[in-house]
Amino acid sequence: MTQTFTTAPDLADIEALARAALATIPDILRDRVEGVIIRVEEFPDPATEREMGLETPFDLLGLYRGVPFGEKGVSATPQDIDMIFLYRRPLLDYWCETGEDLTHLVRHVLIHEIGHHFGFSDEQMEAIEASG
Numbered sequence: 001m002t003q004t005f006t007t008a009p010d011l012a013d014i015e016a017l018a019r020a021a022l023a024t025i026p027d028i029l030r031d032r033v034e035g036v037i038i039r040v041e042e043f044p045d046p047a048t049e050r051e052m053g054l055e056t057p058f059d060l061l062g063l064y065r066g067v068p069f070g071e072k073g074v075s076a077t078p079q080d081i082d083m084i085f086l087y088r089r090p091l092l093d094y095w096c097e098t099g100e101d102l103t104h105l106v107r108h109v110l111i112h113e114i115g116h117h118f119g120f121s122d123e124q125m126e127a128i129e130a131s132g
Helices: 011-022 046-052 088-098 102-118 122-131
Strands: 037-041 062-065 083-087
Touching: 011 037, 011 083, 011 088, 011 102, 062 102, 083 088, 083 102, 088 102, 102 122
Parallel strands: 037 083
Antiparallel strands: 062 083
């Protein structure tokens, strides 16, 4: 369901969109995403900006952090918690520039980042998104 906003969505609004999107992602992803934490922040932190070589913090809409599925061992530690970060301000900037539906955009970024969790290529993620 597309949501209409009369003011810029806040962190809680983006999180609600992400939670709703999670319920709509294809089963191949949803059935295996248990335990992945979704966090919404305004921007990537400075360390992430440097690590990713960003020219501006607006260059990153989302990021998967953790040990990819299939690479986890029995020695995984609490620091290895899988997280998907969604960045509110870059998402809103992209939304305003493109006119793309925000619900669709959040779902797309979420699927893309979950795909990284499973080690899927961009082509595989596009096919998965198109199928569901």
